[in-house]
Amino acid sequence: MTLLVVLDYAAVFVFALTGALVASRAQLDIVGFIFVASLTAVGGGTIRDIILNRDTVFWVSNPTYIGVAAAAAVAVFWTAHLLESRYRAILWLDACALAVAVPAGVAVALATDQPGGIVVIMGITTGCMGGLMRDVVCNEVPLVLKQGELYVTCALAGATAALIALALGASAPLSLLICAGVTFALRAGSLAFGWKLGVYKAYPPRQ
Amino acid sequence: MTLLVVLDYAAVFVFALTGALVASRAQLDIVGFIFVASLTAVGGGTIRDIILNRDTVFWVSNPTYIGVAAAAAVAVFWTAHLLESRYRAILWLDACALAVAVPAGVAVALATDQPGGIVVIMGITTGCMGGLMRDVVCNEVPLVLKQGELYVTCALAGATAALIALALGASAPLSLLICAGVTFALRAGSLAFGWKLGVYKAYPPRQ
């Protein structure tokens, strides 16, 4: 099992947990949990594979991924009530999922010899699109676009860090590890300490 | 004309009716009716074809499908006022569309020799995604995710029934018929008699 496959499985599992938690906030039934969990879990990677025109989407050639997402959904269905704050759990699990999905996207783009810009975009796409689909479909405010938090920025920084590490001669696995670390550190810092970039503030209009 | 083509046409036509009815609730003009009807009608099958990486999306190789969707939209534009309850019509037409779209998705997946899990997922995708896109774009509460109703469950059960029928030696057309029957029976039972699975209910949080 290659590192790429491990990253894909981990991202699928953790994103599925966040999807199932969002489904619990919408009071869906068990099949609804599995549906939203699967959409969240494989959404970003599916868009990545379609845009890169890979021969088969990753979970079509290996449906075990959907089984993993379904297992995560079932686990959440029976245990979500044990959580003190489901929203807080969603935030932190989503941060973990982002931190494994971004290197998963980077790894696939590197494996297909894409230029640097596309590698970064595929990291962002794989990391952000599943959660965005989850939030749009379930009518939550998208985490990706929440004001005053770092989100896409974390994915951008993580993917860029991987490219820099590779350029400096680091091995591929080490670069992906650095990518995951930078992504998680920035997102966790934003959640825990309120790190952010300046948001656009409307100045008074021209007279 | 093969059974697969008949199923695709029927799903396109009935989903287009539901899309046009949603457009009428949003008070769009005739071109808006055709746009929403087409999106709903071919949305699920388009995602199916792209994920399965078929050579051409079904309606690109045969634009008649879009003509069928447009005809359904025009028909609704002139007749929707005859309905006593447009929302009730949307619910029941959507149930019919689901019951033809799921076997259409199953048939395509079988024709490309996918494993069982992917066959079921393609049935669900073809059945549910067009309506989901219609509801997200028109800002309706997605039928797919309505609390306390069976929807994805019907598609899942129908597609699974087709696989079981095939495994028991039924012919492909009979299996698809069983798929349509199971899907429609469950969805109709949910609409008419309130059949449902238990939804997730939040327990009080841990102290």
Added chain:
Amino acid sequence: MTLLVVLDYAAVFVFALTGALVASRAQLDIVGFIFVASLTAVGGGTIRDIILNRDTVFWVSNPTYIGVAAAAAVAVFWTAHLLESRYRAILWLDACALAVAVPAGVAVALATDQPGGIVVIMGITTGCMGGLMRDVVCNEVPLVLKQGELYVTCALAGATAALIALALGASAPLSLLICAGVTFALRAGSLAFGWKLGVYKAYPPRQ
């Protein structure tokens, strides 16, 4: 640089401006501006390329497009406060973007020898889908579906005009110019003078 490439760049740049303006209404940070701008800018063309099953999506083979979108986003981040009405600016820039994106979609479909119906649909898809994704993701009322305005109609008329011009013997560049002119004239007329088609009005239900 062919006409097709010029159209794609122009559509990407102007759609990115609209995406960044919507991001400014949502008070995002600079990376959020670039994310929404890029999604808007390449969304329609990406769906077009995927549906037509082109070998590579246009911006994957040439990431400069994303650079153009990012530049537009940065420019808006620093200058949006100079506008008297950002919403009005979005409306008119979106009209310009529509008028270049529709011929861009038509040109690609013609280059791959699609039948007339698909050419028109690809014009509509390229023109409308980027803005639709922008509005759905940022939770704005989709311009595409705003009641009492021409939008999809403009794209439909523009693409049809290009086909008629070609059939009458016009050169490809002239036909695309006519397409852009018709699209912009209709959309501008709708914005400035309230041109519209009759919308669906519910009659009282049958007794």
